[in-house]
Amino acid sequence: MTVEHGVEPAIRADARRNRALILAAAQRALAERGTAVSLAEVARRAGVGAGTVHRHFPTKAALLEAVVQHRVDRLATLAADRLTDPDQGAAFFAVCTHVIMTTPGNKDLCDLVQSDDGWPRALLRGAGNRFHRALGALLASAQRQGAVRRDVVVTDVLDIFTGCVAIQRHRRAEDPLAPAVALILDALRTHPSPVTEHPTADRNETVDGNETSAPCAVCGTPVRRPPTGRPARYCSPACRQKAHRLRNGSRPLTTDR
Template sequence: MTATRADALENRKLVLRAAAQLFAAEGLDVPLGRVAQRAGVGAGTVYRHFPSKTVLVEAVFAQHLDDLVSAADRWAAQATPDDALFGFLFEVIEKCARGKHLCDALVADRSWPHATFAAAARRFGEALDRLLHNAKHAGSVDVNLRVDDLNALIAGGATLRSAHPSPARGTRLVWQVLDSLRRPGVTKGVGLRDAEHPETCAACGSPLRVKKAGRPAVYCSPACRQRARRRRLMN
């Protein structure tokens, strides 16, 4: 790969990241000039990669879903089938709650899905279906549970999480809803130690190592702690 090509790919990533942050925080009316400023590139760079606002918005939506697909694969590789399903659902709900402007815009605009977003949505649905299939095969959830049930649960859970005045209590309620889907007798692995500290990393959603003493962990690594700090500073 040439240096020019590598620079172009890096600039595209910077623009996507900046747009996702601004759209999630403020909605889709953010002008492209602010996106360029946040990304640290010129306006011409934004337009070279994304000729219109619609193209940029679709790319942000698609990247968000592809990131979730990667998260689903990570959960499948690192956790038991039931913990993988419920840990992933919680991660998706948390990310949707933080990016409520994006989720609301997607639901409100009936012109979606466009081709790029539709392909990403299909990949997300397939990843969710794999986790659900594994959990059913392990006997962790009802065999009649469907992907569209889980999509509705994600939407409702995100609304609950973002609407509750107490983040800790909102988190607890979300986990209680998720845990209600487990079949009786299934041991709860990923869950809450207390209202403020779910057993998943607050930055990436990975399972946390349970500490025998001291304050419960919030992040799985120093890198995730720094990532969360940068996110707070930028928003």
């Protein structure tokens, strides 16, 4: 049987379109329902027949691996594309934020990838290597521009992703980046934002964190600042009375003999 001219390329294009539809549907279904979702449900969401899904992905394991590979490849492409941005520091932190913000919805997939159940991972290793290379190149470029600390390596960034994703999972998908995550990412900068720097010692705070005014005019003890009204001049009624006696020319009481 011969294939008419132009039919075979059309069939290949149709197959590519179906594969893309299946992967997109599987990504959404897995994010919503976890790895328990059936291939039939994926087929329904993709608008294709169950046989079409099975032709592309004979087993659920094959589909799960393809979904993760597709996501990691998209992250690798994102990182590689940002290498042309004029501000490499902004590009690096934008990629970091995107990874952290979009990963919590793929929790079950991430857990499956990190498990040790023997399912195929050759595709994942290749995609992971591509992402690591692209992220490493973006990190190095941001460091050359002076935006990221020179002592940071790509494995540090990957470890930070793990911790930040765990923090972000406690927030809703529509919520912004968690403040703790923003602080962690800011620590990667060569010059962190002032909000993340430690307070200086001259803030004149007591041990319990209450703000203080000038020292007591009599004994020099720090005086707690009241929430309203004028700052107090004396630390206690005793010092206030002693100051009153001194002003009136009275000899202060003393235990000296």
